[in-house]
Amino acid sequence: MRKDIDIPQVENVHIVAVKEWNEELTDQFWNVYVVNNRKEEISMVLVISRGSDADRKTSTIRQNLGDIQSQNSVKVEFIANEVLEFTNEYLVTFFAENTLFERKFIFESNSISDEKVVPIPVLANDGILAK
DSSP: OGGGSOOOOOOSEEEEEEEEEETTTTEEEEEEEEEEOSSSOEEEEEEEEEEEOSSOBOOOEEEEEEEEOTTEEEEEEEEOGGGTTSEEEEEEEEEETTEEEEEEEEEOTTOOSGGGOEEOSSSSSEEEEOO
């Protein structure tokens, strides 16, 4: 059973939202990244994302991001302005140190906005850290 498996606390791995310029659409949009701020590579990174509010929900998206080198990041997805008012969840699972790690990251409703940006580890841009 899952309750019998010891899954240690995830440290120095983050889900972040960064506003970036999109050349094709000639506008700025929020992109979500997994950031590996650890001293070692993380392997077999899987991300499950979904969003919801009181009576609506997005589809669930599952992605295999492969390996992420130390002090590096990988783009997960573009996040549409229409779902910024949703609570958006990201479940990240990966291997490091021959151990399985897992953590749920959450962007609360309306928490992704220009007024709430902070410096992001590893990335040169400011953005929003998921809780």
